Amino acid sequence: SQTIHQWPATLVQPVGSPLSLECTVEGTSNPNLYWYRQAAGRGLQLLFYSVGIGQISSEVPQNLSASRPQDRQFILSSKKLLLSDSGFYLCAWSVTGSLGEKLFFGSGTQLSVL
Amino acid sequence: GEDVEQSLFLSVREGDSSVINCTYTDSSSTYLYWYKQEPGAGLQLLTYIFSNMDMKQDQRLTVLLNKKDKHLSLRIADTQTGDSAIYFCAALMPGGYNKLIFGAGTRLAVHP
Numbered sequence: 001s002q003t004i005h006q007w008p009a010t011l012v013q014p015v016g017s018p019l020s021l022e023c024t025v026e027g028t029s030n031p032n033l034y035w036y037r038q039a040a041g042r043g044l045q046l047l048f049y050s051v052g053i054g055q056i057s058s059e060v061p062q063n064l065s066a067s068r069p070q071d072r073q074f075i076l077s078s079k080k081l082l083l084s085d086s087g088f089y090l091c092a093w094s095v096t097g098s099l100g101e102k103l104f105f106g107s108g109t110q111l112s113v114l
Numbered sequence: 115g116e117d118v119e120q121s122l123f124l125s126v127r128e129g130d131s132s133v134i135n136c137t138y139t140d141s142s143s144t145y146l147y148w149y150k151q152e153p154g155a156g157l158q159l160l161t162y163i164f165s166n167m168d169m170k171q172d173q174r175l176t177v178l179l180n181k182k183d184k185h186l187s188l189r190i191a192d193t194q195t196g197d198s199a200i201y202f203c204a205a206l207m208p209g210g211y212n213k214l215i216f217g218a219g220t221r222l223a224v225h226p
Contacts, residue, residue, distance in 0.1 A: 006156075036216075043118070043202065043218035044157075090156055101145070101206055103214060105156035 002027035006091045006106030013113055019064075019078040021109050023091030026072065031093040033074040034103065035066055038088040050074060086113045116140040116207050120217040126224055132190040134220045136203030141184060143205040148177065148188045151200045151219065160188070160201075190222075198224045 006023045013019060025031050032051055036044040046059045048066035056066050063082050067075045074091055091106040117139045126132045138146070144165050149157040163170045163177045163186075170177045176189040190197055200219040207213045 044216040046213065049213075092157075101214065102147070102159055102162065103157075104159065105149075107156045108154070110154070 002093075002104065004091065004093055004104060004106045006109060008109060009107065010110045011112070013081050013111065015083055015113055016080045019076070019081050019085070019111070021076040021089055021091075021111075023074045023076075023106055024072055025074075025093045028072070028093070028095065030071060031095060032101070033068060034092040034094075035064075035074065035076050036090040036092060036105075038090060038108075040087070044090065048076070081113045083113050086111055116143065116205055116215040118203055118205050118215050118217040120201075120203050120220045122218065123221050124223070126193050126222070128193060128195060128224050128226050130193055132188075132193045132197065132222055132224075134188045134190075134201050134203075134222065136186040136188075136217055138184050138186065138203075138205045138215075140205065140207060141181070142208060144208050145206040146177075146179060146186050147204040147206070147214070148175075149202040149204060149216075151202065153199075157202060193222075193224050195224050195226075198222055 003026045034049045035047040037047055038044050050056050050068045053068055064078050089109045092103040094101045094103050120136045145162055147162040148160045150160050151157045161172050161175050163179050174191045178187045200221050202219045203217040204214045
């Protein structure tokens with residue numbers, strides 16, 4: 001069966017510090033991968049998606065970047081965090097080419113920038 | 115672009131039915147989904163419905179789709195305290211890649 005791992009679960013970082021959140025998927029190959037952010041009291045905002053190694057698309061301009069160095073690894077980064085980067089970050093995967101795109105989510109990372 | 119809207123809060127008594135509503139704007143949405151998020155956790159796919167269906171039932175869950183009005187609802191029968199969570203509606207937008215647009219989520223509180 002497929003599983004998705006996301007870490008760390010919680011993170012407290014000072015403004016201006018770098019960020020690296022990692023997500024890995026097991027049990028499937030060539031998944032679509034996504035990073036979402038959930039701000040308090042708001043819905044999920046799609047930040048990045050990837051359909052393959054090295055292929056990253058950004059949905060919104062921001063202080064963050066994403067990379068996919070391996071087929072089942074997705075990394076969310078920042079060189080210098082802003083206060084507005086605080087939120088709950090969710091990684092997700094879906095199967096390429098499936099009818100209907102069912103997303104499966106990781107357990108999330110609560111990021112607090114102070 | 116697509117917009118998905120939900121009411122933010124619903125309170126029900128244990129044993130009653132809960133109905134969570136959602137509206138979306140783009141009629142080309144092919145699939146519509148309901149996800150459940152428990153505190154501090156990721157989202158769990160509950161159910162989904164294809165746009166050519168009117169209803170889908172899965173145990174205590176019933177999804178109704180009114181495509182003309184672009185209205186989706188999730189009914190939870192015999193609501194239990196374990197159903198307390200945030201429920202997200204999402205619409206699939208066809209295109210270069212399959213993109214899900216999420217609503218802001220409805221917080222369901224179940225009280226005795």
